[in-house]
Amino acid sequence: MQTQTVKMVITGPFNSGKTQFVGAISEIDVVATERKISSEAERVKDQTTVAMDFGRITVDDDLVLYLFGTPGQRRFDFMWEILAEGMLGFVVLVDSARPETFREARQILETFRAYAPTPYVVAANKQDMEDAWALDDLRIALKLEEGVKMLPCVAKEKETVKNVLLELLYSILEEMEEE
Amino acid sequence: MRGNLKDFSPTQILNLVSLAKKTGMLAIDRKDVKANLAFKEGKLVFVAVGDADGTLASVLQRSGRITKEQAAALAKRAQQTGDKQLGLLLIQKGYVSQAEIIQSIKKHALAAVNQFAAWKEGLFSFEPGQQPGDERITVPLDLENIIVQIARVQKLDEQLEEEIPSLDIHLKFTERPQVKMKELQLNKDEWRVINFIKPENTIRMIAKSCNMSDKQIRRVVGSLREAGLVELVQIRKREKLSDEEKSKKVALVSRLINHFQSMPAD
Numbered sequence: 001m002q003t004q005t006v007k008m009v010i011t012g013p014f015n016s017g018k019t020q021f022v023g024a025i026s027e028i029d030v031v032a033t034e035r036k037i038s039s040e041a042e043r044v045k046d047q048t049t050v051a052m053d054f055g056r057i058t059v060d061d062d063l064v065l066y067l068f069g070t071p072g073q074r075r076f077d078f079m080w081e082i083l084a085e086g087m088l089g090f091v092v093l094v095d096s097a098r099p100e101t102f103r104e105a106r107q108i109l110e111t112f113r114a115y116a117p118t119p120y121v122v123a124a125n126k127q128d129m130e131d132a133w134a135l136d137d138l139r140i141a142l143k144l145e146e147g148v149k150m151l152p153c154v155a156k157e158k159e160t161v162k163n164v165l166l167e168l169l170y171s172i173l174e175e176m177e178e179e
Numbered sequence: 180m181r182g183n184l185k186d187f188s189p190t191q192i193l194n195l196v197s198l199a200k201k202t203g204m205l206a207i208d209r210k211d212v213k214a215n216l217a218f219k220e221g222k223l224v225f226v227a228v229g230d231a232d233g234t235l236a237s238v239l240q241r242s243g244r245i246t247k248e249q250a251a252a253l254a255k256r257a258q259q260t261g262d263k264q265l266g267l268l269l270i271q272k273g274y275v276s277q278a279e280i281i282q283s284i285k286k287h288a289l290a291a292v293n294q295f296a297a298w299k300e301g302l303f304s305f306e307p308g309q310q311p312g313d314e315r316i317t318v319p320l321d322l323e324n325i326i327v328q329i330a331r332v333q334k335l336d337e338q339l340e341e342e343i344p345s346l347d348i349h350l351k352f353t354e355r356p357q358v359k360m361k362e363l364q365l366n367k368d369e370w371r372v373i374n375f376i377k378p379e380n381t382i383r384m385i386a387k388s389c390n391m392s393d394k395q396i397r398r399v400v401g402s403l404r405e406a407g408l409v410e411l412v413q414i415r416k417r418e419k420l421s422d423e424e425k426s427k428k429v430a431l432v433s434r435l436i437n438h439f440q441s442m443p444a445d
């Protein structure tokens with residue numbers, strides 16, 4: 001029997017923790033092409049993903065889940081639309097400690113939502129940081145509608161990553177039951 | 180200097196004129212409308228866009244100081260006397276003050292240059308040295324400020340395009356609006372849009388009903404949203420799954436859930 005593959009997309013602003021997130025749960029090393037960056041504004045860290053993060057989770061012999069992290073920097077990359085096609089759902093990662101990126105996170109969410117009518121959740125990442133915003137405040141800052149799930153996350157900890165993906169799966173199931 | 184606005188944008192032209200402190204007349208020819216902008220030493224001194232021809236009669240009418248009929252009569256008169264003489268006459272007779280005339284002309288010039296700034300194409304040519312006729316009332320306006328303002332609005336439009344990338348999305352009132360409708364000072368466009376907010380209407384449909392361009396509707400929706408009055412809702416055009424496909428998908432998702440639930444913690 002042929003192996004079935006499904007995919008989820010992990011998106012979010014630059015430096016929000018996408019590579020970390022995919023890496024925390026993938027059974028293979030994340031295949032991300034990192035390259036030195038030059039843009040002054042984005043010299044927060046000195047490397048950025050120019051290809052994309054790619055993680056794999058084998059459920060069993062005939063079912064594999066792929067996680068794709070969206071490539072950084074260029075928000076309206078043509079790759080986004082391709083990535084969005086056929087996905088089961090998507091996660092929007094937000095760096096809870098960097099309010100200057102909230103607006104972009106919202107834009108990214110809006111863009112992905114326009115690409116594909118799939119369920120999604122928002123993960124408030126870096127909740128371990130001292131100046132991380134509280135979830136309730138983040139909801140308001142991101143103008144999240146009621147009913148959109150927002151989950152605490154520390155991408156360095158597999159347990160929280162697992163929880164985010166589980167909640168997304170629950171949403172997908174709930175949506176199918178709604179019909 | 181001639182070209183097409185497609186290749187050299189209105190803001191670029193205004194910048195050039197301002198920086199090089201040019202004197203002359205910029206003429207733009209589009210299929211539907213023509214425009215003329217006169218500059219003196221890098222300042223905007225006169226502008227006519229389509230019907231807003233910059234004559235005193237039209238300027239006063241547009242600012243609501245005189246009626247259409249009065250404007251028609253004054254326009255006739257101006258053909259003999261010229262705008263300067265006409266203006267003097269109106270001031271002497273106490274119809275308008277000099278300040279009101281200048282204010283009206285400034286307002287007209289700003290509106291007209293903003294209109295021109297939004298043009299994406301059209302043939303233009305710049306005739307150095309050429310100025311409006313002597314009979315015209317000219318009010319020099321600094322271009323720097325105008326350019327900054329235009330850039331600000333354009334920047335805003337770009338941001339809105341990112342915030343509302345698709346117009347095929349629905350609008351609804353927020354459950355607990357942070358502001359009360361009655362206390363809100365809404366403008367005419369905002370009220371019109373609010374009238375069309377229904378679960379079944381997309382932003383695009385509302386724009387059509389209100390006869391608004393994509394840019395206009397984005398601005399209105401953007402400000403309504405900023406005020407916490409409305410939110411965007413995605414009505415899922417879900418793939419129509421057959422019962423069989425559906426139970427397959429449910430099984431698949433359940434398997435993934437089981438897998439994650441039984442995944443050992445590190």
Ligand SMILES: Nc1nc2c(ncn2[C@@H]2O[C@H](COP(=O)(O)OP(=O)(O)O)[C@@H](O)[C@H]2O)c(=O)[nH]1
Nearest residue numbers: 014015016017018019020125126153154155156
């Ligand atoms: N403290 C903390 N740091 C994180 C967390 N997630 C990611 N980081 C760090 O944030 C930086 C950016 O993460 P990365 O995954 O490369 O972001 P990407 O640009 O979205 O792929 C890296 O230095 C990560 O180690 C987190 O949950 N907590």
Ligand SMILES: [Mg+2]
Nearest residue numbers: 018019048049
């Ligand atoms: Mg990365």
